[in-house]
Amino acid sequence: MKGQALAIALVISSGIATFVMSISTLDSLRYTQAAYYNNYRFAEVFISLKRAPESLKGSVAAIPGVQRVATRVKAAVTIDIDKFPDPVTGLLISIPDKGEPLLNGLYLREGRLVESGRDNEVLVNDAFARVHGLSPGDKLHVTVNGKRKALTIVGIALTPEYIYQIQPGSMLPDFERYGILWMGRTPFGAAYDMEGAFNDLALTLAPGAEIKDVIDALDTIMRPYGGLGAYGRKDQVSNRYLSEEFRMLGKMATIFPVIFLGVSAFLLNVFVSRLISTQREVIAVLKAFGYSNLAIGLHYLKLVLLIVLLGTVGGVLAGIRLGQGLSRMYMDFYRFPFIEYVLSPYVVGAAVIVSAAAAVGGTILALRRAALLPPAEAMRPEPPVSYRETIIERLGLKGFFSQPGRMIIRHIERRPLKSLLTITGIAFSCAIMMAGTFFGDAVDYMIDVQFGLSQREDISLTFIEPTSGKAVHELQSLRGVDYVEAYRSVPVRLRYRHHEYRTAIEGVEPDGDLQRLLDTSLKPIELPPAGIVMTDYLGKILGAGPGDILTVEVLEGSRPTLQVPVAALVSQYIGVSAYMQLSALNRLMREGSAISGLYLATDSRYKNDIYESIKKMPRVAGTIARKDAIKNFYVTMGKQILVFAFYMSIFAATIAFGVVYNSARIALSERSRELASLRVLGFTRGEISFILLGELALLTLVAIPLGFVIGRILCAYMINSLQTDLFRIPLVLDAGTYALAATVVLVSACISALIVRRKLDNLDLVAVLKIKE
Amino acid sequence: MSTRETTTREDQNSKVFEARGITKVYEMGEVQVQALRGVDLDLYSGELVVLLGASGSGKSTLLNILGGLDTATSGHVTYHGKDLTEATERELTSYRRSHIGFVFQFYNLIPSLTARENVSVVTEIAAEPMRPEEALAIVGLGDRVNHFPAQLSGGEQQRVAIARAIAKNPAVLLCDEPTGALDSATGLLVLNALERVNRELGTTTVVITHNAVIADMADRVIHLSDGLITEITSNQDKKTPSQLQW
Numbered sequence A: 001m002k003g004q005a006l007a008i009a010l011v012i013s014s015g016i017a018t019f020v021m022s023i024s025t026l027d028s029l030r031y032t033q034a035a036y037y038n039n040y041r042f043a044e045v046f047i048s049l050k051r052a053p054e055s056l057k058g059s060v061a062a063i064p065g066v067q068r069v070a071t072r073v074k075a076a077v078t079i080d081i082d083k084f085p086d087p088v089t090g091l092l093i094s095i096p097d098k099g100e101p102l103l104n105g106l107y108l109r110e111g112r113l114v115e116s117g118r119d120n121e122v123l124v125n126d127a128f129a130r131v132h133g134l135s136p137g138d139k140l141h142v143t144v145n146g147k148r149k150a151l152t153i154v155g156i157a158l159t160p161e162y163i164y165q166i167q168p169g170s171m172l173p174d175f176e177r178y179g180i181l182w183m184g185r186t187p188f189g190a191a192y193d194m195e196g197a198f199n200d201l202a203l204t205l206a207p208g209a210e211i212k213d214v215i216d217a218l219d220t221i222m223r224p225y226g227g228l229g230a231y232g233r234k235d236q237v238s239n240r241y242l243s244e245e246f247r248m249l250g251k252m253a254t255i256f257p258v259i260f261l262g263v264s265a266f267l268l269n270v271f272v273s274r275l276i277s278t279q280r281e282v283i284a285v286l287k288a289f290g291y292s293n294l295a296i297g298l299h300y301l302k303l304v305l306l307i308v309l310l311g312t313v314g315g316v317l318a319g320i321r322l323g324q325g326l327s328r329m330y331m332d333f334y335r336f337p338f339i340e341y342v343l344s345p346y347v348v349g350a351a352v353i354v355s356a357a358a359a360v361g362g363t364i365l366a367l368r369r370a371a372l373l374p375p376a377e378a379m380r381p382e383p384p385v386s387y388r389e390t391i392i393e394r395l396g397l398k399g400f401f402s403q404p405g406r407m408i409i410r411h412i413e414r415r416p417l418k419s420l421l422t423i424t425g426i427a428f429s430c431a432i433m434m435a436g437t438f439f440g441d442a443v444d445y446m447i448d449v450q451f452g453l454s455q456r457e458d459i460s461l462t463f464i465e466p467t468s469g470k471a472v473h474e475l476q477s478l479r480g481v482d483y484v485e486a487y488r489s490v491p492v493r494l495r496y497r498h499h500e501y502r503t504a505i506e507g508v509e510p511d512g513d514l515q516r517l518l519d520t521s522l523k524p525i526e527l528p529p530a531g532i533v534m535t536d537y538l539g540k541i542l543g544a545g546p547g548d549i550l551t552v553e554v555l556e557g558s559r560p561t562l563q564v565p566v567a568a569l570v571s572q573y574i575g576v577s578a579y580m581q582l583s584a585l586n587r588l589m590r591e592g593s594a595i596s597g598l599y600l601a602t603d604s605r606y607k608n609d610i611y612e613s614i615k616k617m618p619r620v621a622g623t624i625a626r627k628d629a630i631k632n633f634y635v636t637m638g639k640q641i642l643v644f645a646f647y648m649s650i651f652a653a654t655i656a657f658g659v660v661y662n663s664a665r666i667a668l669s670e671r672s673r674e675l676a677s678l679r680v681l682g683f684t685r686g687e688i689s690f691i692l693l694g695e696l697a698l699l700t701l702v703a704i705p706l707g708f709v710i711g712r713i714l715c716a717y718m719i720n721s722l723q724t725d726l727f728r729i730p731l732v733l734d735a736g737t738y739a740l741a742a743t744v745v746l747v748s749a750c751i752s753a754l755i756v757r758r759k760l761d762n763l764d765l766v767a768v769l770k771i772k773e
Numbered sequence B: 001m002s003t004r005e006t007t008t009r010e011d012q013n014s015k016v017f018e019a020r021g022i023t024k025v026y027e028m029g030e031v032q033v034q035a036l037r038g039v040d041l042d043l044y045s046g047e048l049v050v051l052l053g054a055s056g057s058g059k060s061t062l063l064n065i066l067g068g069l070d071t072a073t074s075g076h077v078t079y080h081g082k083d084l085t086e087a088t089e090r091e092l093t094s095y096r097r098s099h100i101g102f103v104f105q106f107y108n109l110i111p112s113l114t115a116r117e118n119v120s121v122v123t124e125i126a127a128e129p130m131r132p133e134e135a136l137a138i139v140g141l142g143d144r145v146n147h148f149p150a151q152l153s154g155g156e157q158q159r160v161a162i163a164r165a166i167a168k169n170p171a172v173l174l175c176d177e178p179t180g181a182l183d184s185a186t187g188l189l190v191l192n193a194l195e196r197v198n199r200e201l202g203t204t205t206v207v208i209t210h211n212a213v214i215a216d217m218a219d220r221v222i223h224l225s226d227g228l229i230t231e232i233t234s235n236q237d238k239k240t241p242s243q244l245q246w
């Protein structure tokens, strides 16, 4: 009985631990994020523009609802780092010549801010500095606006504005090839021809201000200055990805604890029912002595609550440990300057209440039965259990079973509900295991499809501004470049009815080989000559489908607003893009053969030569090497997935063990007499083990396929709730996932079977037979 | 008193059990309980022996040692010359499986199996069994083969237990208070079944009872007291169960 109670407490612990771990981690992250945003004055509205005089700042500050305004200069730059041949690009942001930025402050990890009067000082962001081993005093070369400048690093910094650092045009973070740099406003303005002017503005809102009004007013003011459309935090890339991640974490925080607590409620029910039926006589005697129904009910309730208490305390302690570890992992991942681990009392309170409720809910009926059992009836043994031939046997398969086989199936059939619950419990552990481990395969598949079939370029590069199509020939002629495809990317705001979404329309070559759009069966589709093709995810966001006319608000150049029909939807796992034929987009924009960048298929032997040549091209703002981007993604993603899968495997094994062990112990206590009789008749230990464990083996074997089905549903549910702008993981479960889940279940079933087997081997035959049934 | 005189005239070749100096000590923490204090006993092929003695005198302990359910603390028991006290757990299991039939006060049937199937449990693993129906017919239950234990009376259940014990044609049938839980009329049916098995199949049968009347149907009666055999008597004219005076 001690073993059983412990096994149940363990399952409760797992549930509570996942609950406390996820919720407290989430709370900590949210709290940290808020504190970080607040302490470092993260802005609330952002806009980029072409160029505006500094004097315009006053009119922005005068917009009702605006609190503080900061103007900045930002520029895409290329960075040269000694001994790193790959092209590295970055974003250079201006900071005041002296002192802290008014908005979007910097947390200095090392070094200092820039000093006025020095024109060669720069700060670099922490992640970038770390992968390249940069520290204050090191030098790097930055090419701004075609001018190469030698700069000295004076500080390593973090900012709430770029917690997630994703290079424009890329879909995955790459700390090695993309950096954020800060430079004093005056030297930066001089180098970038931005003296007395700005091209980026951020502001905060006064309490109660309506963000939409401010954005509209700001757009109106900035239109003549080439404003690219103002947006709030909701659309700010870093913040958006962070919110999505937190949302995913929140989902995890509910799904798994619910399953664990459900299973433990079931286990407690079985345990208490069994306990009460074996203790009928004790109950009767107590009642005969005058104990009240309530006292008896409370006695068992106390036992249940003791188990719950044990499980909850263990779970909360484990959850805190795991939560602290996980928070620290996230702090590292997001490069928060600090993490405040918060464990709000409500989390612990909720853990206690939820688990106690699950336990009491699971056992209330059994407790009631114990309390209401009339003493006289309780003295009598339970009525003999009646068995009958099972359906399988009546179907004519009778001859198929030996007597032990019959004992197994009749026993299962006599308690169909209990057998079903056991199967369900085991199936859930199998499902949890799958849900915990399938990410790896699904992400592999996603990457394979996206970068193997759809985005097949080796290198993509972007120009500082739209360029004539002649650049194609220039690159085509480089040694090692096999093939070049041009693309045009236009930032837009798409509207359909009351929905809108900021993205870019990618103009690509219609029968291109490097950029292909895929239909649901992964076959490349041909781009229609006119109209927009967009990802089905974007279609869902806008509520638009083929044939619907979208309002396209172009966010660059003369910023026309156009009506364009949706030609088709395609499925894409990564990003939220809209596509058009390059020539159609050019026509729409009333421009010649303008392109924004190029996709290259290259011979990897000439990689470094090509990089060298690209670095010398002044108009190239950014370069993305596909394979490196993927590798980077794996490194960051892989670690998280592994940690998660590891936790889940442990929890799934706990459940499988808890369920199987409990069933086995109960079966043992119910059937020890029968099994002892068989031993007396000359059955060997192995033969009686077969009868007891055969039943469990059968239930486990039935549970595994059911677990596969539940697991698939659970994975589908998770994937569905984990859809983000960043990526949508496809439901791909490969054989390895199934095999691993089945193995974990089987191994934990075998371990509990071995424990029970040892008990069976020590069965005291004589003692069992002495007692009246 | 010299009790062994009465048995030496039996044919040595048909000796089934030979027990010498069996003791059994139960260790219960600090306390030691001496259940058997040196029992010498021979049992012969085909005889029906009744074990009599006060509660706690060691009858069940002795029977369990003979049947290979338990092992003696010291002394030796041989079955057809093979030493049971030296046997491993595995050997004892196979010994019970092939040679011994047990009947207990509480019938210990498998509730999930019918009468026939309860018997089949044994015949499926025996070397030369009779058919389950045949065994049930011997105990007079030929018409109840498809009933589950819950559908049978106590006496009927006990007879199924006997059928199960004899179905493998065991050399020895060991019964521990087989009528203990039954009224006299029902008990009689059970005794009839035992007597018939002993007579028709020649199975060596040992019956433990508290009912001295039953001793009248035995070939020999062994009296146990406080872990020792105090007396062995032979019945010159043994009675059939129906002639017993209840």
Ligand SMILES: Nc1ncnc2c1ncn2[C@@H]1O[C@H](COP(=O)(O)OP(=O)(O)OP(=O)(O)O)[C@@H](O)[C@H]1O
Residues within 6 Å of the ligand: A767, B026, B027, B028, B033, B034, B035, B053, B054, B055, B056, B057, B058, B059, B060, B061, B062
């Ligand atoms: N498992 C055990 N542990 C400790 N003592 C035991 C055990 N089994 C039997 N005894 C003791 O051994 C002695 C003999 O027991 P046994 O069961 O052989 O008696 P019995 O003659 O069969 O009695 P009854 O007629 O009441 O069944 C008793 O004193 C009993 O208390």
Ligand SMILES: [Mg+2]
Residues within 6 Å of the ligand: B059, B060, B061, B176
């Ligand atoms: Mg006894």
